[in-house]
Amino acid sequence: MALQRRFPYETLLRIRRRQEDLKAQALAVARHEVEVAQAQRRHLAEEQRGILDQAGERSRAYFDASDVRRYYQYERHLARLRDAKDAEIHALRDIEEERRIEVEEAAKRKRIVEKLKERHGVAWLRQWRKNEQRLMDEAGTTHAATRRALLSVPSVDDKE
Numbered sequence: 001m002a003l004q005r006r007f008p009y010e011t012l013l014r015i016r017r018r019q020e021d022l023k024a025q026a027l028a029v030a031r032h033e034v035e036v037a038q039a040q041r042r043h044l045a046e047e048q049r050g051i052l053d054q055a056g057e058r059s060r061a062y063f064d065a066s067d068v069r070r071y072y073q074y075e076r077h078l079a080r081l082r083d084a085k086d087a088e089i090h091a092l093r094d095i096e097e098e099r100r101i102e103v104e105e106a107a108k109r110k111r112i113v114e115k116l117k118e119r120h121g122v123a124w125l126r127q128w129r130k131n132e133q134r135l136m137d138e139a140g141t142t143h144a145a146t147r148r149a150l151l152s153v154p155s156v157d158d159k160e
């Protein structure tokens with residue numbers, strides 16, 4: 001009787017590993033989206049500061065009310081864009097957190113199957129050693145019985 005070392009849930013383990021990989025990739029995409037949105041927000045804030053500086057210079061150097069008004073209108077437009085970007089970043093962070101939780105759950109499900117595989121391997125090894133010991137005991141018993149039988153058989157010299 002040959003023992004097979006095949007884990008019955010190998011396909012399930014492959015599926016769980018793949019699911020975890022996919023969830024991790026989705027998390028990486030979400031983190032990248034957050035980073036891009038933060039970079040865009042920083043760019044908007046820098047441009048807003050630059051416009052305010054330019055409006056201040058224009059108002060000190062040469063006061064043209066329509067130019068200054070346009071600078072401040074553009075600055076308010078940038079402020080609205082920055083506020084919208086803040087809301088987008090907040091929403092993206094929520095998505096990122098959801099994806100992180102999904103990755104953790106996928107990792108837990110994968111670890112469960114890996115623990116089953118480990119236990120299966122330990123049980124298989126224990127059974128294999130038990131069978132090996134049984135075969136060794138049988139071989140030893142057979143050898144001893146054969147030896148005893150050979151020793152108890154009268155030889156040709158003993159009959160004479």
